[in-house]
């Protein structure tokens with residue numbers, strides 16, 4: 001197999017019917033069967049946007065299968081001798097269940113929220129009626145926080161092997177094979193639910209269990225060993241091991257661990273706002289043209305700037321950028337405002353939004369010191385509640401035009417937005433503490449230098465982007481991944497502090513499942 005790169009115009013590269021013929025001609029090959037695309041990325045560095053495509057050219061040998069994961073190869077675990085309870089059906093929980101099945105164990109998933117379809121009604125309620133269901137929302141329910149999201153599938157993790165495995169499993173469950181070749185793959189909020197449902201069907205068909213509306217509210221620990229968990233409806237579940245994958249928003253789980261004297265620690269996280277520009281402004285900056293035309297995808301950006309406030313240096317960075325997307329209300333309780341972003345697979349909304357957040361270190365939490373390991377969580381909660389109180393105790397989010405924000409001026413009016421519950425004009429420096437607003441102001445001006453046209457009053461900042469990562473870590477042994485003090489408990493995924501995003505949470509789920517089996521196989 002020989003690898004070659006071809007550089008195409010967007011109208012050639014994104015024309016599904018023509019692209020193979022164009023590559024064949026450029027490479028002087030006899031047939032479109034002689035090569036296969038292995039990577040695709042957009043290069044917008046020069047004036048003319050190009051698409052770089054890598055292809056593998058066959059030297060008369062067959063192409064290796066792109067998807068090696070085969071659902072039908074999974075064993076049957078209905079009557080497996082050993083089982084593990086998985087708390088939470090987010091990417092970490094679902095991928096740990098699939099891996100347990102592969103290894104011959106029976107996974108039993110307990111999920112507080114509803115199945116992925118029923119979740120939709122609760123999302124409509126929060127968007128249209130401002131009603132927050134604390135068990136079913138943008139963070140809770142089948143598929144976890146990642147289901148109604150952009151479905152971006154990139155991670156900063158360098159373990160490519162594992163990433164490809166996660167992508168393969170997603171393709172085996174219905175994702176397009178394009179995610180295997182795109183430099184920045186994404187699935188889209190309209191496609192993810194069906195893939196999540198297919199994963200659940202695989203788990204059930206092979207003998208796993210999935211219990212919805214089943215919230216874990218109790219841990220029974222004896223002699224430093226987790227024996228069982230109990231649920232809100234009074235059921236007790238026992239197993240050989242417990243994978244705790246409840247995500248960064250399950251505050252009741254953090255409180256419960258704390259009350260049960262199961263060790264948790266405060267952890268640095270990041271908090272800020274979501275900024276929304278007309279997509280056309282971002283396209284104009286990134287693609288250096290008035291209109292991006294019918295072939296180029298909505299453009300994105302990634303920004304970081306180091307800021308100084310009271311002699312402390314903290315990074316301010318873009319987070320979960322959603323080109324052609326929507327800002328969504330991601331609160332998990334009434335009385336709080338939390339925003340996040342998502343986009344459909346076509347990324348065709350008129351707006352580009354991104355979290356812009358400042359890093360918060362433990363030393364920034366001094367006012368919350370009395371809460372000990374829960375200090376970050378309480379800081380995060382107080383800001384979300386303040387945002388809600390200022391706005392009148394519903395899901396209308398505080399907002400300010402971007403330049404007005406940096407000048408401390410209330411905006412007389414606000415631009416159009418994708419945020420369905422609506423915006424109200426507020427001073428963000430009354431919503432957020434100074435150690436965050438001052439840093440954001442500095443960073444936005446610096447971003448304007450890097451991307452000419454970004455720093456404009458046509459953009460709006462919306463508060464608050466607070467659920468970037470967990471403010472709590474559940475400590476685990478580096479090797480065994482088991483809780484440092486409580487045996488048979490495996491803290492997993494984003495909530496425990498070991499992942500940030502769909503792919504890394506899924507990878508951590510797999511790793512926890514492997515460790516469970518390695519340590520407790522044949523041990524009762």
Ligand SMILES: Cc1cc2nc3c(=O)[nH]c(=O)nc-3n(C[C@H](O)[C@H](O)[C@H](O)COP(=O)(O)OP(=O)(O)OC[C@H]3O[C@@H](n4cnc5c(N)ncnc54)[C@H](O)[C@@H]3O)c2cc1C
Pocket residue numbers: 087088089090091092093110111112113138139140141142143144145146147148149150151152153154214215216217245246247248249250253320328330340341342492493494495499500501502503505
């Ligand atoms: C709107 C939005 C958009 C996002 N977009 C992207 C993106 O494009 N790309 C990306 O990589 N990441 C994105 N993220 C982040 C991503 O979703 C998370 O990093 C990922 O879902 C973390 O996976 P997890 O399995 O660790 O936890 P979660 O996905 O948070 O799953 C935890 C699960 O545990 C359940 N649970 C909680 N408490 C209990 C309990 N007591 N009993 C039983 N079950 C419980 C919850 O209901 C939930 O289903 C987005 C997040 C949001 C909210």
